[in-house]
Amino acid sequence: MISFSFLGIEKSYSDPSGKKLRVLGPVDLTVESGQFLCLLGPTGCGKTTLLRILSRLESADSGKIAMGSGNLGYVFQQGALFPWMTVESNVMFPLKAKGVKPGLCRSRAGEMLRKVGLYEFRRSFPHELSGGMQQRTALARGLVTEPDILLLDEPFASLDTRTGINLQEMLRKLCRSLSTTVVFVTHNIEEAVYMADRIVVMGHRPGRIVRDEILSLEWPRDRLSSDFTGVLLSFRQTFEELVDQ
Amino acid sequence: MDGRAPSERNTKAFWQRIRDLLPGLIIPVLILAAWYFYVDGSFLPSPSAVFYILLHPAEDILSCGSLLWNIGVSLVRVLLGLFIAIVVGTPFGFMMGANTGFRKFTSVVTELARPLSPIALLPLSIIVFKDTSFTEVLGLNSLKYTRHVLNELQIGMIFILAWGGVFPIILETMHGVRGVRKVYVEAARVLGASRTFIFRHVLLPASLPDIFTGYRMAVGRCWMVIIAAEMLPGTNSGIGYLLRYSYQLSRLDIMIACILIIAVIGFVFSRGLEYAGDRWLLLRARER
Numbered sequence: 230m231i232s233f234s235f236l237g238i239e240k241s242y243s244d245p246s247g248k249k250l251r252v253l254g255p256v257d258l259t260v261e262s263g264q265f266l267c268l269l270g271p272t273g274c275g276k277t278t279l280l281r282i283l284s285r286l287e288s289a290d291s292g293k294i295a296m297g298s299g300n301l302g303y304v305f306q307q308g309a310l311f312p313w314m315t316v317e318s319n320v321m322f323p324l325k326a327k328g329v330k331p332g333l334c335r336s337r338a339g340e341m342l343r344k345v346g347l348y349e350f351r352r353s354f355p356h357e358l359s360g361g362m363q364q365r366t367a368l369a370r371g372l373v374t375e376p377d378i379l380l381l382d383e384p385f386a387s388l389d390t391r392t393g394i395n396l397q398e399m400l401r402k403l404c405r406s407l408s409t410t411v412v413f414v415t416h417n418i419e420e421a422v423y424m425a426d427r428i429v430v431m432g433h434r435p436g437r438i439v440r441d442e443i444l445s446l447e448w449p450r451d452r453l454s455s456d457f458t459g460v461l462l463s464f465r466q467t468f469e470e471l472v473d474q
Numbered sequence: 475m476d477g478r479a480p481s482e483r484n485t486k487a488f489w490q491r492i493r494d495l496l497p498g499l500i501i502p503v504l505i506l507a508a509w510y511f512y513v514d515g516s517f518l519p520s521p522s523a524v525f526y527i528l529l530h531p532a533e534d535i536l537s538c539g540s541l542l543w544n545i546g547v548s549l550v551r552v553l554l555g556l557f558i559a560i561v562v563g564t565p566f567g568f569m570m571g572a573n574t575g576f577r578k579f580t581s582v583v584t585e586l587a588r589p590l591s592p593i594a595l596l597p598l599s600i601i602v603f604k605d606t607s608f609t610e611v612l613g614l615n616s617l618k619y620t621r622h623v624l625n626e627l628q629i630g631m632i633f634i635l636a637w638g639g640v641f642p643i644i645l646e647t648m649h650g651v652r653g654v655r656k657v658y659v660e661a662a663r664v665l666g667a668s669r670t671f672i673f674r675h676v677l678l679p680a681s682l683p684d685i686f687t688g689y690r691m692a693v694g695r696c697w698m699v700i701i702a703a704e705m706l707p708g709t710n711s712g713i714g715y716l717l718r719y720s721y722q723l724s725r726l727d728i729m730i731a732c733i734l735i736i737a738v739i740g741f742v743f744s745r746g747l748e749y750a751g752d753r754w755l756l757l758r759a760r761e762r
């Protein structure tokens with residue numbers, strides 16, 4: 230089953246002098262339901278723009294988006310938790326926004342917080358948590374409505390490696406159990422190879438897809454196996470060629 | 475977090491606040507002492523004469539009612555004016571912050587009206603509203619010839635108070651709403667929140683500290699305006715009126731008592747609101 234597809238999506242921004250700047254060249258992309266897709270690409274190639282178009286924060290200039298249901302979750306890079314709300318209220322927010330009854334909101338948020346291991350911290354405020362805990366809260370907020378599609382924009386970029394790896398495992402497991410379709414934007418190639426069912430590499434000026442591959446690595450993945458490092462190296466090479474251009 | 479009960483912690487915090495206040499009291503005490511020892515009562519009244527007035531607040535003064543009555547009249551006027559300013563200014567400023575069209579539509583008028591001192595509007599306000607008080611507005615004619623605070627709430631006076639208070643509230647609220655980080659609004663939108671839900675649960679709480687600052691500024695302004703307004707024609711009650719009337723009768727002891735009261739009430743307003751703002755969880759839980 231298809232979760233969503235992009236057909237000839239294009240987007241330009243006008244720079245300060247008023248000149249049109251093509252950010253996304255026509256992009257075609259079809260994603261299967263339940264697929265964990267990692268989107269790799271050098272900075273400025275339009276990854277965030279792609280997610281914003283998919284979540285309708287931005288509209289495309291031309292092209293078509295086909296999507297089953299519109300139930301989305303979105304996790305920002307950092308700092309998008311509401312600082313005036315407790316962890317629990319942050320996680321309850323999307324439920325409340327969708328009109329779920331308060332009692333049910335609380336129990337579902339509590340359940341989700343247990344899954345990310347933050348139930349004890351539900352009454353804390355975001356600024357009282359470490360960066361990793363904040364991103365776990367953000368994950369819980371993005372997943373609490375059990376969305377069909379979860380979009381993540383470099384959610385672990387600001388964390389140290391160890392915390393990042395833990396969160397990668399947690400995210401992968403959670404999304405598997407909820408059979409969520411995932412689009413995960415990252416700069417980190419190892420992160421992508423560790424988590425993804427499929428990796429899409431974008432090039433820039435204008436943003437377009439240069440490599441699209443379904444990974445055949447077995448689960449659970451071993452970062453030290455030769456298969457893993459082989460895949461990692463091949464993507465690293467693609468990436469370096471792109472940056473050199 | 476320490477392990478003590480919240481009430482105990484609060485009491486402790488309260489005494490800490492009092493202690494923090496003490497160094498600031500040194501200068502006032504020195505001034506009082508100088509006044510006590512060097513002023514002989516011929517040019518300025520002696521402190522004891524002034525304190526006599528202050529210590530008998532319920533006694534009638536110059537047939538104008540007691541000190542307490544006049545303080546009460548001024549306070550009720552300020553609170554009513556402030557209430558109107560809040561009720562009008564908060565949604566207005568909120569709309570100006572949240573809606574570009576509305577801001578363009580109203581910003582010239584607000585910018586023109588804002589620097590206009592409320593005192594400058596007092597004569598006009600008296601001409602327009604005459605000396606109509608709330609007794610008449612509410613149709614309570616039986617109260618008309620009694621001493622009742624409603625008789626002292628002249629529409630014109632309340633109008634200029636609301637005028638003085640409304641602009642700081644409008645501006646601070648507008649800036650607060652405009653300053654809300656875009657990522658909060660976008661996060662709410664992608665998580666499925668409707669426009670009204672975002673208003674209520676994102677824009678409002680995120681701009682609350684600024685709105686509160688607006689209220690604080692408004693209280694200060696209203697307190698200044700009311701004293702000045704009461705010294706002008708249009709009323710014969712209130713602490714400002716008592717101040718001017720005692721001056722005319724050369725009762726400087728009463729006059730100085732009034733000045734002290736005005737200062738202390740202004741101080742209590744600003745410190746009290748600061749304290750309330752700090753205690754308010756919403757204001758503390760902001761990002762640092």
Ligand SMILES: Nc1ncnc2c1ncn2[C@@H]1O[C@H](COP(=O)(O)OP(=O)(O)OP(=O)(O)O)[C@@H](O)[C@H]1O
Binds near residue numbers: 272273274277
């Ligand atoms: N609102 C905007 N106005 C003008 N230009 C924009 C705007 N948003 C993005 N751009 C431009 O579009 C291009 C793509 O931006 P985008 O944020 O999608 O890149 P990205 O791939 O997410 O980069 P990064 O990896 O650094 O996050 C950039 O060159 C950026 O300058």
Ligand SMILES: [Mg+2]
Binds near residue numbers: 276277278382
């Ligand atoms: Mg980006």
